[in-house]
Amino acid sequence: MTPATSLFTPVEADLQILADNLKQLVGNRHPILFAAAEHLFGAGGKRIRPAIVLLISRATMLEEDITQRHRRLAEITEMIHTASLVHDDVVDESQMRRGVPTVHSLFGNRIAVLAGDFLFAQSSWYLANLDNLEVVKLLSEVIMDLATGEIQQGMNRFDSSLAIETYLQKSYYKTASLIANSAKAAGLLSEVPSETAQHLYNYGRNLGLAFQIVDDILDFTSTTDTLGKPAGSDLRSGNLTAPVLFALEEKPYLEVLIERQFAQAEDLEQALALIQDSRGIQQARELAAHHAKLAAEDIEILPPSESRQALIDITEYVLSRLY
Amino acid sequence: MTPATSLFTPVEADLQILADNLKQLVGNRHPILFAAAEHLFGAGGKRIRPAIVLLISRATMLEEDITQRHRRLAEITEMIHTASLVHDDVVDESQMRRGVPTVHSLFGNRIAVLAGDFLFAQSSWYLANLDNLEVVKLLSEVIMDLATGEIQQGMNRFDSSLAIETYLQKSYYKTASLIANSAKAAGLLSEVPSETAQHLYNYGRNLGLAFQIVDDILDFTSTTDTLGKPAGSDLRSGNLTAPVLFALEEKPYLEVLIERQFAQAEDLEQALALIQDSRGIQQARELAAHHAKLAAEDIEILPPSESRQALIDITEYVLSRLY
Numbered sequence: 001m002t003p004a005t006s007l008f009t010p011v012e013a014d015l016q017i018l019a020d021n022l023k024q025l026v027g028n029r030h031p032i033l034f035a036a037a038e039h040l041f042g043a044g045g046k047r048i049r050p051a052i053v054l055l056i057s058r059a060t061m062l063e064e065d066i067t068q069r070h071r072r073l074a075e076i077t078e079m080i081h082t083a084s085l086v087h088d089d090v091v092d093e094s095q096m097r098r099g100v101p102t103v104h105s106l107f108g109n110r111i112a113v114l115a116g117d118f119l120f121a122q123s124s125w126y127l128a129n130l131d132n133l134e135v136v137k138l139l140s141e142v143i144m145d146l147a148t149g150e151i152q153q154g155m156n157r158f159d160s161s162l163a164i165e166t167y168l169q170k171s172y173y174k175t176a177s178l179i180a181n182s183a184k185a186a187g188l189l190s191e192v193p194s195e196t197a198q199h200l201y202n203y204g205r206n207l208g209l210a211f212q213i214v215d216d217i218l219d220f221t222s223t224t225d226t227l228g229k230p231a232g233s234d235l236r237s238g239n240l241t242a243p244v245l246f247a248l249e250e251k252p253y254l255e256v257l258i259e260r261q262f263a264q265a266e267d268l269e270q271a272l273a274l275i276q277d278s279r280g281i282q283q284a285r286e287l288a289a290h291h292a293k294l295a296a297e298d299i300e301i302l303p304p305s306e307s308r309q310a311l312i313d314i315t316e317y318v319l320s321r322l323y
Numbered sequence: 324m325t326p327a328t329s330l331f332t333p334v335e336a337d338l339q340i341l342a343d344n345l346k347q348l349v350g351n352r353h354p355i356l357f358a359a360a361e362h363l364f365g366a367g368g369k370r371i372r373p374a375i376v377l378l379i380s381r382a383t384m385l386e387e388d389i390t391q392r393h394r395r396l397a398e399i400t401e402m403i404h405t406a407s408l409v410h411d412d413v414v415d416e417s418q419m420r421r422g423v424p425t426v427h428s429l430f431g432n433r434i435a436v437l438a439g440d441f442l443f444a445q446s447s448w449y450l451a452n453l454d455n456l457e458v459v460k461l462l463s464e465v466i467m468d469l470a471t472g473e474i475q476q477g478m479n480r481f482d483s484s485l486a487i488e489t490y491l492q493k494s495y496y497k498t499a500s501l502i503a504n505s506a507k508a509a510g511l512l513s514e515v516p517s518e519t520a521q522h523l524y525n526y527g528r529n530l531g532l533a534f535q536i537v538d539d540i541l542d543f544t545s546t547t548d549t550l551g552k553p554a555g556s557d558l559r560s561g562n563l564t565a566p567v568l569f570a571l572e573e574k575p576y577l578e579v580l581i582e583r584q585f586a587q588a589e590d591l592e593q594a595l596a597l598i599q600d601s602r603g604i605q606q607a608r609e610l611a612a613h614h615a616k617l618a619a620e621d622i623e624i625l626p627p628s629e630s631r632q633a634l635i636d637i638t639e640y641v642l643s644r645l646y
Contacts, residue, residue, distance in 0.1 A: 087436050087440055090432060090433075090436050091432075091433045091436050091437055093433075109413060109414075109432055110413075110414045110416075110477075113410050113413050113414050113436060114414055114470070114473060114474055114477070116440075117410055117439075117443075117469075117470045117473070118470040118471075118474065120440075120443060120466070120470075121463075121466040121467045121469065121470040121471075122467060122470075124447055124463040124466050124467070125463045125464060125466070125467045127463065128456070128459045128460040128463040128464075129460065131456060133451070133454060133456055133459075136451045136456075136459055137451040137452065140444075140447040140448045140450065140451040141448060141451075143443070143444040143447050143448070144444045144445060144447070144448045146440075146444065147437070147440045147441040147443075147444040147445075148441075148444075150437060150440070151437055151441065154433075154437070
């Protein structure tokens with residue numbers, strides 16, 4: 001996902017500060033992790049999560065500048081996200097991510113586990129030092145959700161009876177929870193009323209679900225080059241996403257192929273063809289569009305501003321990746 | 324370390340409740356982790372850390388019963404400790420721990436990384452819900468220290484110029500920080516005065532250092548059977564502990580053997596013989612005894628009780644493991 005940079009214009013300078021801080025954080029304290037830090041926080045990162053936190057911070061602090069605590073929250077968000085990616089890559093044995101080799105394939109499991117633990121630990125510590133118990137609770141819930149989501153995804157591999165609701169719940173745990181809770185936390189740091197905080201949470205939840213559904217569609221419609229990892233890799237590994245679950249309602253033979261885990265030659269190709277021939281991808285698009293629309297409605301609770309407009313534009317940008 | 328159970332008599336019933344809670348926690352929510360949970364929280368665990376938290380809780384709540392928050396803190400302590408062990412075993416590629424195969428050797432890296440992340444995540448969440456910002460800060464500092472200690476240990480492998488102070492700092496990060504900060508946190512939950520809280524911290528710090536030094540001595544003086552892992556394995560892996568660092572002052576040839584990482588046949592045997600022939604083990608014993616004695620003095624700030632006596636007895640028990 002590489003957003004047109006113009007989306008983030010209102011927080012471009014903030015994102016530059018954030019990138020510098022994150023690289024220093026890991027590299028300076030532990031030379032052994034320096035290479036990993038460059039790799040993790042270097043040019044490749046898209047920083048969508050901290051951008052959303054910073055945009056919400058600016059959109060809720062219109063009269064004043066954002067505080068150091070808003071900035072710290074944005075850093076925490078990116079650190080938690082990165083820590084979880086690094087460990088997921090170990091767990092899923094992924095070789096490529098964002099078009100570059102993963103930390104564990106480049107530096108080994110040792111460094112990948114250490115780097116992830118260090119980032120989780122540092123983010124817990126930063127979090128505690130925000131001195132806001134409600135924010136601590138929101139973000140520690142995210143860390144729980146990330147672990148729960150990864151475990152649930154592992155348990156549901158090749159389960160063709162998976163309900164779309166279970167898929168959405170897993171997508172909430174793995175993607176939307178972080179965006180939802182950090183969006184709400186940014187609002188709490190600006191001392192917004194609790195009704196506004198709830199809308200910010202809903203914005204993040206719906207945007208996160210739309211993100212994840214779109215990512216899952218792109219795994220079927222993009223090339224390996226565009227994705228930065230092999231296309232169709234979710235299906236191959238038994239991770240059944242929205243397009244597959246919708247296609248299963250139309251194509252009963254797909255179930256046979258999935259349940260035997262694509263054991264026979266051509267099974268995977270045949271499954272991909274059945275999905276392309278179904279309304280699965282279209283239905284998944286509609287589901288993503290539904291959540292993106294809800295997100296745009298949620299954010300309208302904020303007063304108009306350049307940052308609010310960027311938050312609305314992001315909901316459209318997410319869908320535009322499909323075309 | 325298998326303490327005479329009588330040491331924990333004042334909190335024996337509490338420890339039984341804790342063991343049941345911990346097994347349910349992991350197993351019930353995620354069947355995939357059930358086997359790992361049984362393995363982690365089953366009969367083998369010695370639960371020294373939660374026992375210390377519970378004893379301090381009882382020794383500081385003499386008039387009343389301990390609260391659910393004291394119990395929760397004891398659980399958090401054991402979860403953080405266990406999570407860190409599971410990830411350390413992945414990082415160090417250990418095959419055995421406490422005389423049983425490690426989680427990663429039994430269930431693979433996938434489950435070991437997941438189980439550790441889940442335990443860290445759950446402990447962060449429990450921690451936030453203790454609703455005490457100072458306790459959150461203390462324990463999040465521990466999580467940082469554990470990651471820092473593991474990274475530092477990796478960086479210092481086979482470094483024969485390592486100062487004893489650096490070894491003690493690493494031992495604080497990896498072992499004493501958890502005991503010190505959770506001891507202080509137990510006091511804070513009982514609302515002890517800040518001077519008492521500081522003594523509780525010092526008790527945990529000194530006891531933790533004594534624990535670690537004794538463990539490091541046993542790696543040279545015990546048999547593989549008693550240790551539950553191969554004897555001499557610290558030295559073999561380049562983890563230079565107190566007996567080695569003291570021996571290096573007397574036996575310059577030891578440095579040659581370490582710096583070439585025991586590359587030649589008999590190097591390791593020769594190094595072990597040089598250490599046995601030095602005053603290294605005796606000096607390490609004296610260092611452990613020094614910290615155990617300081618711990619006993621620190622805890623005397625509490626009013627006399629059966630629990631306080633147990634906390635004093637633990638400082639003697641730690642040293643008794645050497646004889």
